[in-house]
Amino acid sequence: xxxxxxxxxxxxxxxxxxxxxxxxxxxxxxxxxxxxxxxxxxxxxxxxxxxxxxxxxxxxxxxxxxxxxxxxxxxxxxxxxxxxxxxxxxxxxxxxxxxxxxxxxxxxxxxxxxxxxxxxxxxxxxxxxxxxxxxxxxxxxxxxxxxxxxxxxxxxxxxxxxxxxxxxxxxxxxxxxxxxxxxxxxxxxxxxxxxxxxxxxxxxxxxxxxxxxxxxxxxxxxxxxxxxxxxxxxxxxxxxxxxxxxxxxxxxxxxxxxxxxxxxxxxxxxxxxxxxxxxxxxxxxxxxxxxxxxxxxxxxxxxxxxxxxxxxxxxxxxxxxxxxxxxxxxxxxxxxxxxxxxxxxxxxxxxxxxxxxxxxxxxxxxxxxxxxxxxxxxxxxxxxxxxxxxxxxxxxxxxxxxxxxxxxxxxxxxxxxxxxxxxxxxxxxxxxxxxxxxxxxxxxxxxxxxxxxxxxxxxxxxxxxxxxxxxxxxxxxxxxxxxxxxxxxxxxxxxxxxxxxxxxxxxxxxxxxxxxxxxxxxxxxxxxxxxxxxxx
Amino acid sequence: xxxxxxxxxxxxxxxxxxxxxxxxxxxxxxxxxxxxxxxxxxxxxxxxxxxxxxxxxxxxxxxxxxxxxxxxxxxxxxxxxxxxxxxxxxxxxxxxxxxxxxxxxxxxxxxxxxxxxxxxxxxxxxxxx
Numbered sequence: 001x002x003x004x005x006x007x008x009x010x011x012x013x014x015x016x017x018x019x020x021x022x023x024x025x026x027x028x029x030x031x032x033x034x035x036x037x038x039x040x041x042x043x044x045x046x047x048x049x050x051x052x053x054x055x056x057x058x059x060x061x062x063x064x065x066x067x068x069x070x071x072x073x074x075x076x077x078x079x080x081x082x083x084x085x086x087x088x089x090x091x092x093x094x095x096x097x098x099x100x101x102x103x104x105x106x107x108x109x110x111x112x113x114x115x116x117x118x119x120x121x122x123x124x125x126x127x128x129x130x131x132x133x134x135x136x137x138x139x140x141x142x143x144x145x146x147x148x149x150x151x152x153x154x155x156x157x158x159x160x161x162x163x164x165x166x167x168x169x170x171x172x173x174x175x176x177x178x179x180x181x182x183x184x185x186x187x188x189x190x191x192x193x194x195x196x197x198x199x200x201x202x203x204x205x206x207x208x209x210x211x212x213x214x215x216x217x218x219x220x221x222x223x224x225x226x227x228x229x230x231x232x233x234x235x236x237x238x239x240x241x242x243x244x245x246x247x248x249x250x251x252x253x254x255x256x257x258x259x260x261x262x263x264x265x266x267x268x269x270x271x272x273x274x275x276x277x278x279x280x281x282x283x284x285x286x287x288x289x290x291x292x293x294x295x296x297x298x299x300x301x302x303x304x305x306x307x308x309x310x311x312x313x314x315x316x317x318x319x320x321x322x323x324x325x326x327x328x329x330x331x332x333x334x335x336x337x338x339x340x341x342x343x344x345x346x347x348x349x350x351x352x353x354x355x356x357x358x359x360x361x362x363x364x365x366x367x368x369x370x371x372x373x374x375x376x377x378x379x380x381x382x383x384x385x386x387x388x389x390x391x392x393x394x395x396x397x398x399x400x401x402x403x404x405x406x407x408x409x410x411x412x413x414x415x416x417x418x419x420x421x422x423x424x425x426x427x428x429x430x431x432x433x434x435x436x437x438x439x440x441x442x443x444x445x446x447x448x449x450x451x452x453x454x455x456x457x458x459x460x461x462x463x464x465x466x467x468x469x470x471x472x473x474x475x476x477x478x479x480x481x482x483x484x485x486x487x488x489x490x491x492x493x494x495x496x497x498x499x500x501x502x503x504x505x506x507x508x509x510x511x512x513x514x515x516x517x518x519x520x521x522x523x524x525x526x527x528x529x530x531x532x533x534x535x536x
Numbered sequence: 537x538x539x540x541x542x543x544x545x546x547x548x549x550x551x552x553x554x555x556x557x558x559x560x561x562x563x564x565x566x567x568x569x570x571x572x573x574x575x576x577x578x579x580x581x582x583x584x585x586x587x588x589x590x591x592x593x594x595x596x597x598x599x600x601x602x603x604x605x606x607x608x609x610x611x612x613x614x615x616x617x618x619x620x621x622x623x624x625x626x627x628x629x630x631x632x633x634x635x636x637x638x639x640x641x642x643x644x645x646x647x648x649x650x651x652x653x654x655x656x657x658x659x660x661x662x663x664x665x
Contacts, residue, residue, distance in 0.1 A: 003624050022638050029645045130646075 010063030010070035013053040013078045014146050020045030021139035028132020035131050039093040039481075042135040046086040046142075053078040062517020066215045067153045069287075072513025074150035076361055076506065077283050080368060081149065081276055085142040087372045087488065088272035089135060090481045091379060095268050096129055098383055099175065129174050129266075137174070138272065141167035145280035152517055154203045154214040157284055161199065161248065164277055165192050172265040172273075184264025191247070191257045199244025205237030216292040217516045223295050235299050241288070242300060248281040249337045252311040262330035263390075267382070270326060271375035274333040275368045282340055282364070286357055290347030291516050297348040304345050305443060312338030312450040320457045325378050326390045328457060329371070332416060335454060336367055339447055343431055346438035356438065357511035359430035362504050366423035366496055370415040373489030376482060377409045384474040395461050397470025405476060406465040408490050415493045417458040418451045423496035430504065593651065600643060607636055 008015070023045070024038055031037060053075050060071035068074075144163025151157035169192060173185025207214060209231050210222035223230065243254065250258040262270045289300055315335030322328035343360035347353045381398070382390045399406040415422035428451065435444040496503050575582045614621070614629050643649055 018635075022635065025638055025642050029642050 004063075007063035009056045009058070010061075010068050010074075010150070011147075012056045013049050013082070014143050016045065016049045016052050017082075017139050017143040017146065020049070021136045021143070024132050024136045024139065028130060028136075035093060035097065038131050038135050039089060042089045042139060043086060045139070046082050046089065049082045050079055050086075053082065060513050060515035062152060062515055066217070066517040066519035067156045068147070068150045069152045069515045069517055070150070071515040072510040073283070073357065073361075074146075076510035077149040077279060077364075078146050080279055080361075080364060081142055081145050084272060084276045084279070084368055084372065085138060087376075087485050088138060088268050090485050091271070091372075091376050092134065092138070092268040093131070094479050094482055095266065095379055095383075096131055096134065098388075099129060099266075134171070134174060137167045137171050138269075141171065141272070142276065145276050148280040149283040151284060152216045152287060152515075154206070154216070154219075157288070158199065158203065160280070160284075161244075162196065164280065165196070165248075168269075168273060168277065171269045172261055174269070175266055178264075180264040181266070182264075184261040187257050187264075188261045195244050195247035195254070198240045198247070202237045202240030202242070202244060205233050205240065209234040209237060215517075215519050216287060217518045220292040220295070220516075223293060230296070235296070238293060238296060238300055239303065242303065245281050245285055245288075246307060249278050249285075249340075250334050251307050251337050251341060252314045252334065253307075255311070255315070255334050258334060259327045259330040262333070263324060263326045267326065267375060267379045267390075270330075271372050274329065274371055274375070275364075278333070278337060278340070279364045279368070282344065282360060285344045286347050286360065287516070289344055290353055290357065291514075294348050294350055294353075301345060301348055304341060305440070308338050308341035308345060309443060309446050310338075311335070311341065312447055316450045316453045316457075319454070322457075323392055324390050325392050325395075325461075326375075328392065329374060329378070332454065332458075333371065335450065336371075336416075338450070339363070339428065339431060340367075342435040342440060342443055342447060345440055345443070346434045349438045352434055352437045354508070354511045354514075356434040357514075358504065358507040359427075359434040361507035361510055362496075362500070363427035363431050365503060365507070366415070366427035366493070369489045369492035369496070370412045370422070370424055373408065373486055373493065374412040374416065376485045376489070377405060377412070380405065380476050380478060380482060381474070384476045392461065392464065393471075394474070395464040396468040397465070398474070399466040400470060401473065402476050405478070405486075408486050410462045410465065411490060411493055413458040413461050415497065417455045419455070421494070421497045423493045423500070425497060426500040426504075430500075596648060600640075600649070603636065603639070607633070 020042060024042055027034055027038055027041060056070065057072065057075045058070065060069070062068065063070050141164050144160050144165070144167060146160070147156060148160030148164055151160050169185055169189040172188050173181050175181040203214075206219060210219050210226075213219045213222050223234070226234070247254040247257075262274065265273065289297075289304075293300065312335045315331050315333075315338055319328050319331035319335065322331060340360055340363060343356045343363065346356035347360075378390060381394050382388050385394060395406075395409070398409075411422065415424035418424045418428040420426075428447075432444045432447060435441075435447070575586065610632070611629070614625060618625060
């Protein structure tokens, strides 16, 4: 097992993200007057990541003995993830600065009967968030997602999931002065740790039943060799693995954490969390189920079918009842995860595999733009309130006082509902047609019915903005960075809604330029002499 | 199957624990008195309930300790095989340690290693002078 320096290209984007994260930590430590510098370094660093990702594109191949893939699909997803992180970074500084101003000064409770404690590490006098930590965690989460999206081995898959999740647990609870933020972090952490248990158990069962394989294509081969004689243990392993991944994409019935976490986490983190982990975990899904285990499609297919149907239906129906825009968007994101699972299911039938993957990529791009845009406007509107709350009622009459802002919000809502001429429409069109081509007609009908339900609660915001009188005047202050984020999202949503061809071509070439590498050195666990050699 | 030794080892390990408990139960004299039944606190007389709130600082220190403990765990196999692994492994480990050093420098610089932190220093850094 020799080291090949060109392997480093496969993880070049990850290495740059990591370097930027370390630089951000050091700047936080050494520099004064650092908020703007930190944001600038993080943003420029992410642009560099995108450049490196494009540069690393080449012939589809694997790296590190089949641990990660280096192909068009990973480059596409890495660009998407870097884009999500970039917009999250751009909207974060204003949000964090707003916190620093409004944060309460230290309130410390003395506990009776105990000797007085030294000042606690995080609570109390230290209100506000260290910006460097925040950006560093955001970048590390991005790094984990990139590893997850390019993993072609169960070990790297697990590594990516954990790197991503650990950073996100901390990010969800990064506002120690707010109990709800702590609740979000604790819930996310406990349930996330639990789901990791499922994931690992599933991996262990697959490892055991395939004769000690962790590489995805070797697993695929082993499953094909087993044929009809595949043991039930293998199916159990696949099921448990599916549970672990479905938790990360917040699919019903593993979605309970998501509304509370989305509501409690700082809003830029919520925006980041609603797109990034989903995109990364779905790519892992595609590689694992679409490419490695299509032979078992009649085992995982029906289960995933029901999960997809339940996810979109429950997500959409519960979203109707929400009065808090962050919770509404949380349920809407559950529903969108349900639509996206159609793509995974369609990828299980070999004929439409590439087309299904491409349509998922396009949908993720569209969802990224419209969702980040909606969250950005939610931040702006909530900051106009003295208590910084996120009620849907705040949007009443916004159209009269802030026409441009309302127009942008209306565009995002229309796109989320999937009405032309927006990116959301073409996303659904491609995704659903891939589903129909794969013979999932019933599921697509359910999805279309769900889109109709979703129109109600998305358009309610538009109706509030345009047709209701304003209860009290609100003053929304918009900074240049926020304007930039909203503009990028608006232009993207319109561009891919009117001329989707170019993005779809990229998605298609990304999906077709796909590697499922096998290890060059296969270690046979039954042969002790071989283990010794590979150890050396 | 090659995992049979692992299973035997595991069962043996579990068995040893129970064997020790059972043997101690059978052989040891059993004469309790009130003083013997108190909680052991290094010879001090226990005061109050042990169910009190511990300072979170312990937790932070333990976490930092754990990180460097695990680092040493990684260093051992690397150090044993360094001669055969060559320069590449050396660079690898240097990067790994450098990343951890950034973390150490950060907690050190932010005063998280001080047991009693000077008041105001951190509040100032959070606002960003």
